[in-house]
Amino acid sequence: GFKCGIVGLPNVGKSTLFNALTQTAAAQAANYPFCTIEPNVGDVAVPDARLDVLAEIAGSAQIIPTRLTFVDIAGLVRGASRGEGLGNQFLANIREVDAIAHVVRCFEDGDITHVEGRIDPINDIETIETELMLADLDSLEKRVIALEKKARGQDKEAKEALDLINRTLPLLRDGKPARLVERKPEEERTFAQLGLLTSKPVLYVCNVDEGSAEAGNDFSVRVFERAKAEGAVAVVVSARIESEIAVLPPEEQKEYLEAIGLTEPGLNRVIRAGYKLLGLLTYFTIGPKEARAWTITAGTRAPAAAGVIHSDFEKGFIRSETVGYDDYVACKGEAGAREAGKFRLEGKDYIVADGDVLHFRFNT
Numbered sequence: 001g002f003k004c005g006i007v008g009l010p011n012v013g014k015s016t017l018f019n020a021l022t023q024t025a026a027a028q029a030a031n032y033p034f035c036t037i038e039p040n041v042g043d044v045a046v047p048d049a050r051l052d053v054l055a056e057i058a059g060s061a062q063i064i065p066t067r068l069t070f071v072d073i074a075g076l077v078r079g080a081s082r083g084e085g086l087g088n089q090f091l092a093n094i095r096e097v098d099a100i101a102h103v104v105r106c107f108e109d110g111d112i113t114h115v116e117g118r119i120d121p122i123n124d125i126e127t128i129e130t131e132l133m134l135a136d137l138d139s140l141e142k143r144v145i146a147l148e149k150k151a152r153g154q155d156k157e158a159k160e161a162l163d164l165i166n167r168t169l170p171l172l173r174d175g176k177p178a179r180l181v182e183r184k185p186e187e188e189r190t191f192a193q194l195g196l197l198t199s200k201p202v203l204y205v206c207n208v209d210e211g212s213a214e215a216g217n218d219f220s221v222r223v224f225e226r227a228k229a230e231g232a233v234a235v236v237v238s239a240r241i242e243s244e245i246a247v248l249p250p251e252e253q254k255e256y257l258e259a260i261g262l263t264e265p266g267l268n269r270v271i272r273a274g275y276k277l278l279g280l281l282t283y284f285t286i287g288p289k290e291a292r293a294w295t296i297t298a299g300t301r302a303p304a305a306a307g308v309i310h311s312d313f314e315k316g317f318i319r320s321e322t323v324g325y326d327d328y329v330a331c332k333g334e335a336g337a338r339e340a341g342k343f344r345l346e347g348k349d350y351i352v353a354d355g356d357v358l359h360f361r362f363n364t
């Protein structure tokens with residue numbers, strides 16, 4: 001599955017946020033007994049209102065959302081790239097995730113120490129990013145000599161890697177993340193293999209005080225400005241409120257949210273933003289027994305999409321019967337969509353679209 005790593009300086013609210021994410025009733029749905037794999041790894045349901053609509057129309061007995069994995073990567077401090085704290089271990093953990101949710105402290109609280117002595121989200125972001133950039137610089141510089149040798153021996157892959165590295169190094173030395181390096185689509189694979197920490201997409205999670213959970217505050221405004229400038233994404237959340245909501249039964253959750261003027265838990269925004277950041281799409285399988293959402297990446301063809309359910313579906317793939325979400329809803333379900341001729345037969349080359357409702361036909 002896809003993994004989003006939660007990073008940030010100590011005491012910014014990472015654990016509070018992670019616990020809220022993994023404590024919600026949805027995260028602990030009974031059909032997922034293994035939702036908490038390790039203490040710091042949690043599988044959360046991806047909130048998607050479309051799934052409820054589809055289940056309602058089809059009268060599905062069960063609703064099964066798709067999932068996204070969050071990893072709490074604690075302990076990143078200034079100096080991590082030089083091995084300060086448990087630096088190397090944490091940098092290794094970041095290497096394993098597909099995207100980074102960077103929690104930034106945007107709340108004041110005299111009782112909770114800030115490691116840098118003052119609340120300054122932009123400075124905090126730079127502290128973490130500097131560590132990641134230094135780690136990337138170090139790892140690239142270590143590789144250059146060996147690659148130069150190989151490239152002289154006409155190794156094509158080594159040449160390509162070296163070329164990319166030589167374009168990335170000046171950026172990093174200039175204090176810019178590797179993800180900003182210009183590259184051709186055919187270089188993406190090699191770039192991904194470099195395994196650079198600053199090549200991963202970033203979502204800033206502004207952890208604000210309880211009173212600013214809806215609109216944000218002066219601190220979060222600055223983070224949003226920065227995110228915009230660097231093509232990243234930002235969301236506002238109050239980890240403390242979320243941790244209180246997470247443990248309430250569903251009915252009480254609704255009341256609590258209404259009382260503080262929220263329409264849904266802020267965590268939903270975090271999860272959805274993480275999902276989008278990873279370039280993930282959702283398709284649905286809908287029937288009387290269950291309405292279920294499945295995750296694919298953009299550009300996935302029908303057989304590979306079927307393979308997400310079971311490898312046999314991919315191996316024996318014949319075709320998929322396909323209807324878009326809007327058509328399914330407008331025709332009030334499968335029967336109506338068939339009558340209206342909205343169910344299409346799609347073959348092996350079909351690129352699955354977000355919101356597709358699919359039935360796979362396959363040989364066993």
Ligand code: GDP
Binds near residue numbers: 239
């Ligand atoms: P971590 O070190 O980043 O994992 O931070 P924690 O989640 O352990 O939070 C550090 C401290 O800040 C804890 O005492 C939390 O209760 C507190 N905290 C977290 N979020 C908020 C918040 O939104 N407001 C306030 N006032 N305190 C918070």
